Amino acid sequence: MSKTGRSFSLRSYAAITTARLIKIGLRLFGRGGTALPGKTALKIQPRMLSLLTEGRRVFLVTGTNGKTTTVRILCTLLGELGYTVITNPSGANLDSGLTTTLIDNFKVLKNSSPDTLALVLEIDEAYFAKLAGSLNPSVCVVTNFFRDQLDRYGELQHTRDLIARGLDQTQAQLVLCADDSLCASLAHDRQQRSHFFGMSRSAMKTGLSGGVLESGFCTFCGGRYKYEAMAYGHLGQFSCPDCGFARPQPDLEFEASPDREGLVQAQSLKLSRHDAAGRVLTINTRLSVPGIHNAYNATGALLAAYLTGASLEKLADALPLASAAFGRMERFTVGSKEVCLILVKNPVGMDRALDFVMQAQDFGSGMLLLNANDPDGRDISWIWDVDFETRLPEGVLGVSGVRRADMALRLQYAGKDKQDLDIDQDYMKLYDRCLERCPDQKCLYILPNYTSMLDLRAELAARYGLRDFWSQD
Amino acid sequence: MKLKICHLYPDLLNLYGDRGNLITLERRCYWRGIECEIEPISIGQSFRHDAYDIVFMGGGQDHEQNLLFNDLFEHKGPQLRQAVESDVVFLCVCGGYQLLGHYYEEQNGERAEGLGIIDFHTKAEPGRIIGDIVAESDFLRSQQLDPILVGFENHAGRTWLGSGVQPLARVVKGGGNNGSDSTEGVIYRHTIGTYMHGSFLPKNPAMADWMISTALQRQGQNLQKLPEIDDELAENARKYIQTCK
Numbered sequence: 001m002s003k004t005g006r007s008f009s010l011r012s013y014a015a016i017t018t019a020r021l022i023k024i025g026l027r028l029f030g031r032g033g034t035a036l037p038g039k040t041a042l043k044i045q046p047r048m049l050s051l052l053t054e055g056r057r058v059f060l061v062t063g064t065n066g067k068t069t070t071v072r073i074l075c076t077l078l079g080e081l082g083y084t085v086i087t088n089p090s091g092a093n094l095d096s097g098l099t100t101t102l103i104d105n106f107k108v109l110k111n112s113s114p115d116t117l118a119l120v121l122e123i124d125e126a127y128f129a130k131l132a133g134s135l136n137p138s139v140c141v142v143t144n145f146f147r148d149q150l151d152r153y154g155e156l157q158h159t160r161d162l163i164a165r166g167l168d169q170t171q172a173q174l175v176l177c178a179d180d181s182l183c184a185s186l187a188h189d190r191q192q193r194s195h196f197f198g199m200s201r202s203a204m205k206t207g208l209s210g211g212v213l214e215s216g217f218c219t220f221c222g223g224r225y226k227y228e229a230m231a232y233g234h235l236g237q238f239s240c241p242d243c244g245f246a247r248p249q250p251d252l253e254f255e256a257s258p259d260r261e262g263l264v265q266a267q268s269l270k271l272s273r274h275d276a277a278g279r280v281l282t283i284n285t286r287l288s289v290p291g292i293h294n295a296y297n298a299t300g301a302l303l304a305a306y307l308t309g310a311s312l313e314k315l316a317d318a319l320p321l322a323s324a325a326f327g328r329m330e331r332f333t334v335g336s337k338e339v340c341l342i343l344v345k346n347p348v349g350m351d352r353a354l355d356f357v358m359q360a361q362d363f364g365s366g367m368l369l370l371n372a373n374d375p376d377g378r379d380i381s382w383i384w385d386v387d388f389e390t391r392l393p394e395g396v397l398g399v400s401g402v403r404r405a406d407m408a409l410r411l412q413y414a415g416k417d418k419q420d421l422d423i424d425q426d427y428m429k430l431y432d433r434c435l436e437r438c439p440d441q442k443c444l445y446i447l448p449n450y451t452s453m454l455d456l457r458a459e460l461a462a463r464y465g466l467r468d469f470w471s472q473d
Numbered sequence: 474m475k476l477k478i479c480h481l482y483p484d485l486l487n488l489y490g491d492r493g494n495l496i497t498l499e500r501r502c503y504w505r506g507i508e509c510e511i512e513p514i515s516i517g518q519s520f521r522h523d524a525y526d527i528v529f530m531g532g533g534q535d536h537e538q539n540l541l542f543n544d545l546f547e548h549k550g551p552q553l554r555q556a557v558e559s560d561v562v563f564l565c566v567c568g569g570y571q572l573l574g575h576y577y578e579e580q581n582g583e584r585a586e587g588l589g590i591i592d593f594h595t596k597a598e599p600g601r602i603i604g605d606i607v608a609e610s611d612f613l614r615s616q617q618l619d620p621i622l623v624g625f626e627n628h629a630g631r632t633w634l635g636s637g638v639q640p641l642a643r644v645v646k647g648g649g650n651n652g653s654d655s656t657e658g659v660i661y662r663h664t665i666g667t668y669m670h671g672s673f674l675p676k677n678p679a680m681a682d683w684m685i686s687t688a689l690q691r692q693g694q695n696l697q698k699l700p701e702i703d704d705e706l707a708e709n710a711r712k713y714i715q716t717c718k
Binding site for chain 2: 389406
């Protein structure tokens with residue numbers, strides 16, 4: 001670690017000052033700009049990111065799904081360990097947004113010692129190769145590889161290779177999902193610094209999974225993977241009969257069960273830590289965010305925090321304090337009803353969200369929002385990969401978003417009658433009707449994709465006084 | 474009435490919501506009381522040219538697509554050719570479409586042989602053709618069907634049809650086969666190749682119904698016209714793609 005009182009060049013200070021002035025300007029107009037200030041600073045000082053992260057304890061989180069939740073849980077854990085934590089708001093995960101974040105926190109960055117400060121940064125998977133080297137990470141978490149926005153990123157194998165390239169520009173310890181073959185394959189040639197998280201083999205389902213098979217074939221030799229057991233999607237106990245590549249034994253694994261108090265928002269986790277000598281340490285804890293996919297995110301975050309040298313007991317104690325990330329299983333109360341926002345970006349995410357909604361005891365009504373702006377991916381074909389056929393909530397469903405016609409068509413083919421679809425361009429009017437339709441003491445579940453979530457949430461924030469997303473810590 | 478549909482390599486060629494095409498065929502049969510059976514056929518399973526009324530082959534990621542070449546050429550190629558030549562209804566999308574031609578040439582000049590069933594070839598060029606696509610089909614018009622086809626395309630390969638080969642449609646918006654000669658897809662006998670996904674058949678019900686009725690007629694069913702289906706929702710989705718920027 002280098003000294004903390006490093007001196008910045010005049011150019012760097014000029015970059016920082018300009019960025020801050022732009023930020024103040026944007027705020028005056030009520031905008032939460034996360035990209036422009038950073039973009040400008042990078043023009044003035046292209047090495048900004050490297051300069052601001054040098055000698056720091058940096059955690060990078062990338063992968064296709066669960067980045068934001070993983071970051072959020074990791075921030076909570078590190079905060080409980082006594083670190084001052086700097087993180088980027090969800091969505092500000094390209095170089096410009098990262099720069100803005102770091103400049104916003106320049107004072108903290110400059111005045112804290114590396115021993116008490118942690119940077120937890122979410123990195124867009126397509127930019128990881130470009131950014132990882134300049135961010136000086138000590139730990140990199142790769143959550144998983146699910147099909148997501150293929151029109152932007154090309155294919156999964158390519159995304160995996162991009163991340164591999166990024167990892168090779170760092171000396172960081174790697175936290176990888178053992179149950180995801182593409183993710184686990186990143187340990188190849190990086191064995192010494194790889195650590196795995198996953199679901200306990202005994203908790204997985206045996207027999208065939210009907211889910212989307214993202215990568216049924218071996219990354220290394222093309223053999224068809226055999227699955228002894230599955231978690232969900234393509235996550236499971238895989239092995240390649242041709243070359244022997246197989247799911248590694250996770251260093252930290254979980255077994256999830258519904259919370260004993262019967263709260264839909266929580267689950268119990270049994271964590272098992274396997275050490276090199278083959279000993280197993282088991283601890284029980286709770287996670288206030290539901291869903292198996294979030295149990296994965298939590299276990300990945302725990303393993304990353306564990307690498308700081310913290311005790312697993314202490315981390316398990318801190319885990320229940322973590323809450324859902326913005327727009328991801330976010331709940332609030334409206335009169336005698338509840339509203340729950342679940343961000344969905346791709347088929348597996350949608351399958352998980354629908355599973356959750358179908359099981360929720362308090363389901364009152366539902367609403368789906370589909371946009372196709374650049375951050376969403378302009379290709380909405382993925383809705384045909386969603387297994388709506390077996391996961392169709394009952395009753396009238398609200399449909400909005402720019403591509404509402406496509407979503408409505410998908411739901412028709414999945415078995416919804418036209419009269420059970422309430423389609424409206426005006427998503428707030430639709431929201432009012434869906435809330436009206438929701439019985440008292442029940443919950444309106446809203447499943448938006450990325451930009452439709454931002455639009456809707458901004459309106460809801462204004463109406464109910466929810467916090468603006470750029471001010472969320 | 475019953476239709477047998479073969480889904481070729483569903484575990485390898487399953488990109489971009491291609492299964493929506495099968496969902497559409499199955500539902501549109503079901504809604505009309507036509508029985509429909511979908512059989513997945515992948516590596517190591519035999520394909521017989523006379524076993525199916527409709528065959529579907531989608532697109533895949535390069536990694537997955539490379540895995541099926543051997544199986545396709547050594548075990549299925551001749552039977553597939555026979556299926557095409559005997560007027561089986563066959564829909565191929567994107568990567569599946571490219572496999573029907575003579576070859577696919579990478580940017581570095583490396584060539585992967587195709588089945589050569591239809592006279593065309595494909596060359597990769599820098600820059601993918603990505604976006605919404607609208608095309609007008611003289612073929613569909615000649616069948617007294619709605620000639621407008623809509624979808625989403627995403628491909629690096631540029632496909633060039635041999636002279637005398639009929640394109641499926643002419644591009645109104647988007648890139649189509651190669652981004653320069655305004656052709657989109659191919660039609661040969663009852664085989665259709667296209668770059669449109671998104672998915673293709675849900676948003677082009679006329680095309681789906683042409684496949685169903687052609688397959689039934691080929692069985693010798695005496696069929697005047699398929700019963701109507703309320704396609705208002707599909708029409709809305711079609712309208713959006715035709716009018717958006």
